Amino acid sequence: MDHAEHTHGGSGWRTAAQATLHCLTGCAIxxxxxxxxxxxxxxxxxxxxxxxxxxAFFFGYALTMRGMLRADLPFRRALKVALAADTVSIAVMELVDNGVMLGVPGAMEAGLSSLLFWTSLAFSLAVAFAATLPVNRWMIARGLGHAAAHQYHH
Structure with missing residues (x-):
């Protein structure tokens, strides 16, 4: 049993998927x-x-900090936990997401009323989720990343 399974009482992949979905939410906003x-x-x-x-970084950190502040952590401590929990995950997600958006011909110039813009953005976020999931799994298994925030989620 690895650290994620031991610490979080379940599948390390399930825990990583939950952490990645949390990251995706802030990044997507x-x-x-x-x-x-x-x-x-x-x-x-x-x-x-x-x-x-x-x-994406702002909203990713803000979502994590919201939980920390609800757990009565002082603002500075909540910020430190959010930085430790989310920085690598958000960075990977953003690198992949924006790389895909820039790589789809015409997506960035398509405009807000264009199906190309919105399908490219949705596709880029899905690819970013898939790329970030194993990163989060690896980090959580070592007590890093989202594992730093888990104790405050109760």
Whole structure:
């Protein structure tokens, strides 16, 4: 039995999937918001991606911190836990997600009313989830990443 199974009382893959889904939620909120704002303002692809990444990190950390603050952790401690729990996961997710978006011809220029834009964004988030899942599994099995926040989820 590895650390994730021992610590979390279940499948390490299930725990990793839950952690990745949590990460995906924050990333998707920031990513969609950033893509919508950047596209609506007519920003260059790089500026739109930078905005989306910044918002993805913000919302990813904010979702984790919300749980920490509910567990009565002081703000600074909650921030430290969120940084430890989510930084690698969000970074991998954002690298993959934005790489896919930039790699789909015309997706970034398609506009908010385009099916190409929205299907590319949904596809990029699905690929990012698949790529981040084994990273989170590996980290949780070693007591890293999401494992740092798990004790506060009760």
């Amino acid at each position: 920031g990513e969609v918001l950033g893509m919508v704002i950047g596209t609506a303002l007519g920003l260059h692809g790089v500026a739109t991606v930078a905005l989306a990444v910044a918002l």
